[in-house]
Amino acid sequence: MTFRTRLRYRFGDIDDAGIAYYPKLLHYFHCAFEDWWSDALGRPYPQILHDDKLGFPAVKLEAEFFSPVRYGDEPWVHLGVLRLGGSSVEFGFWMTRGDDPKPLCRARVTTATVDMAKMEKCALPAAWRERFAVFSLREEDFPRGR
Amino acid sequence: MTFRTRLRYRFGDIDDAGIAYYPKLLHYFHCAFEDWWSDALGRPYPQILHDDKLGFPAVKLEAEFFSPVRYGDEPWVHLGVLRLGGSSVEFGFWMTRGDDPKPLCRARVTTATVDMAKMEKCALPAAWRERFAVFSLREEDFPRGR
Amino acid sequence: MTFRTRLRYRFGDIDDAGIAYYPKLLHYFHCAFEDWWSDALGRPYPQILHDDKLGFPAVKLEAEFFSPVRYGDEPWVHLGVLRLGGSSVEFGFWMTRGDDPKPLCRARVTTATVDMAKMEKCALPAAWRERFAVFSLREEDFPRGR
Amino acid sequence: MTFRTRLRYRFGDIDDAGIAYYPKLLHYFHCAFEDWWSDALGRPYPQILHDDKLGFPAVKLEAEFFSPVRYGDEPWVHLGVLRLGGSSVEFGFWMTRGDDPKPLCRARVTTATVDMAKMEKCALPAAWRERFAVFSLREEDFPRGR
Numbered sequence: 001m002t003f004r005t006r007l008r009y010r011f012g013d014i015d016d017a018g019i020a021y022y023p024k025l026l027h028y029f030h031c032a033f034e035d036w037w038s039d040a041l042g043r044p045y046p047q048i049l050h051d052d053k054l055g056f057p058a059v060k061l062e063a064e065f066f067s068p069v070r071y072g073d074e075p076w077v078h079l080g081v082l083r084l085g086g087s088s089v090e091f092g093f094w095m096t097r098g099d100d101p102k103p104l105c106r107a108r109v110t111t112a113t114v115d116m117a118k119m120e121k122c123a124l125p126a127a128w129r130e131r132f133a134v135f136s137l138r139e140e141d142f143p144r145g146r
Numbered sequence: 147m148t149f150r151t152r153l154r155y156r157f158g159d160i161d162d163a164g165i166a167y168y169p170k171l172l173h174y175f176h177c178a179f180e181d182w183w184s185d186a187l188g189r190p191y192p193q194i195l196h197d198d199k200l201g202f203p204a205v206k207l208e209a210e211f212f213s214p215v216r217y218g219d220e221p222w223v224h225l226g227v228l229r230l231g232g233s234s235v236e237f238g239f240w241m242t243r244g245d246d247p248k249p250l251c252r253a254r255v256t257t258a259t260v261d262m263a264k265m266e267k268c269a270l271p272a273a274w275r276e277r278f279a280v281f282s283l284r285e286e287d288f289p290r291g292r
Numbered sequence: 293m294t295f296r297t298r299l300r301y302r303f304g305d306i307d308d309a310g311i312a313y314y315p316k317l318l319h320y321f322h323c324a325f326e327d328w329w330s331d332a333l334g335r336p337y338p339q340i341l342h343d344d345k346l347g348f349p350a351v352k353l354e355a356e357f358f359s360p361v362r363y364g365d366e367p368w369v370h371l372g373v374l375r376l377g378g379s380s381v382e383f384g385f386w387m388t389r390g391d392d393p394k395p396l397c398r399a400r401v402t403t404a405t406v407d408m409a410k411m412e413k414c415a416l417p418a419a420w421r422e423r424f425a426v427f428s429l430r431e432e433d434f435p436r437g438r
Numbered sequence: 439m440t441f442r443t444r445l446r447y448r449f450g451d452i453d454d455a456g457i458a459y460y461p462k463l464l465h466y467f468h469c470a471f472e473d474w475w476s477d478a479l480g481r482p483y484p485q486i487l488h489d490d491k492l493g494f495p496a497v498k499l500e501a502e503f504f505s506p507v508r509y510g511d512e513p514w515v516h517l518g519v520l521r522l523g524g525s526s527v528e529f530g531f532w533m534t535r536g537d538d539p540k541p542l543c544r545a546r547v548t549t550a551t552v553d554m555a556k557m558e559k560c561a562l563p564a565a566w567r568e569r570f571a572v573f574s575l576r577e578e579d580f581p582r583g584r
Contacts, residue, residue: 014162019495047364065496157472176448184446196510201309207353208353308452
């Protein structure tokens with residue numbers, strides 16, 4: 001099972017070439033990460049951060065941009081879990097348009113798990129590990145461009 | 147005396163109509179406010195905020211957009227102090243291009259002075275009032291559009 | 293009748309004082325304007341812009357910030373039409389949290405109507421004037437802060 | 439020879455964990471790319487785009503985030519050319535603070551060369567290939583984290 005959320009690509013998130021500015025595409029992937037916490041895991045990320053004192057900063061990112069995203073697009077943004085380490089998690093994100101499963105772009109984002117009280121790396125709590133595992137994505141199912 | 151800083155309008159700060167997205171123009175005015183602390187007052191705003199525990203949040207804003215700003219523009223962003231209250235300060239900001247004094251846009255931004263330790267309004271410290279007064283801008287010198 | 297849309301205030305839209313960066317609040321107002329076209333008027337703004345060659349750039353803006361917006365807030369963003377001129381329209385925007393009608397911030401934004409083919413000001417088309425009028429907001433109903 | 443530019447990390451480019459939001463770090467890398475055109479190659483990117491009808495969209499990106507960037511940092515942002523293909527170019531970007539050569543983050547960004555009139559991939563013009571080659575960066579000189 002993977003998670004998906006539909007987002008509106010916005011008027012001000014365009015670059016001077018008239019298409020999506022790629023740092024903004026990565027912002028939309030982060031929005032999907034936030035929606036996953038709220039809508040799939042049932043605990044909003046601000047509570048994780050402020051009440052549970054857990055953070056998931058990105059330490060590594062690999063992104064591929066296959067086709068331009070434009071203003072007016074309302075892409076599906078998908079999230080799956082590619083790898084669960086002791087502390088690190090590798091997420092796969094991708095965008096699709098309408099019913100077309102071909103990705104417009106995709107990214108793998110590796111996060112560390114951080115104890116926000118001590119500001120140091122910690123183990124991924126077992127309860128979350130279990131919940132994350134439900135969203136496991138096999139490498140061969142992480143959609144590739146052309 | 148007013149302060150000015152030259153900023154590069156960036157590739158990703160454009161909207162789908164091909165011109166500056168106006169919330170970004172307000173961001174550039176805030177950048178000028180930050181440069182004013184660093185380059186004119188000699189104490190960077192992060193130090194004011196974190197070491198001196200003073201903040202200057204905007205409480206009111208009035209902006210006028212006279213001419214589009216485009217990618218490739220390297221506007222001068224100007225700052226003057228229109229009014230010094232007990233706690234509040236009214237700043238005037240405007241943008242010009244090259245040697246042309248005609249403003250592309252302008253804004254008056256009223257800030258409160260906040261004690262960041264207590265998170266409550268406080269008086270503008272006398273030492274800063276004096277330094278701010280140097281940048282006084284008379285209403286009639288705040289450049290008007292056509 | 294006024295329009296409202298619920299938006300998630302995002303992790304990356306925060307400033308170094310830990311609250312909403314006000315240019316981002318204005319971005320959220322613009323998002324509500326876009327949602328109004330899509331969800332209330334039934335014609336997405338990208339089509340208005342690209343197919344109908346009509347644009348509604350902001351020429352004037354007045355904003356007041358009453359209470360901080362924080363990460364985790366999922367504010368209602370409201371839109372009403374304060375004034376319909378020949379070419380200009382004055383919109384009222386405000387944000388509320390949960391069931392509390394007290395606004396966190398509000399803005400009046402005056403737009404021009406622009407023929408995007410000729411890039412010059414034009415009259416607001418009668419059909420849109422009629423549709424906009426449905427969302428009329430009387431000055432006394434535009435929620436005031438404290 | 440590599441290029442570097444000094445940028446101010448801004449008040450509004452912070453996330454709710456109080457550090458740089460990583461999509462914004464990638465924005466700063468793009469700013470360095472723009473500064474390289476203006477300050478090192480002597481032809482601003484807007485002219486390349488609009489007058490020469492050449493674009494360099496990112497097709498691939500790999501980033502590593504080693505240490506947090508905070509408000510108040512005025513990082514050096516460095517650019518080198520890791521690989522020159524027929525149409526593609528691989529850039530290396532990294533950020534450092536003060537005199538410390540240890541990178542805070544780095545990214546390799548592969549761009550395509552696009553004929554903006556036809557909106558299709560084209561060869562990197564020979565004159566630019568020559569100019570780009572001056573900024574060649576050997577893999578072993580692309581600074582690694584810890």
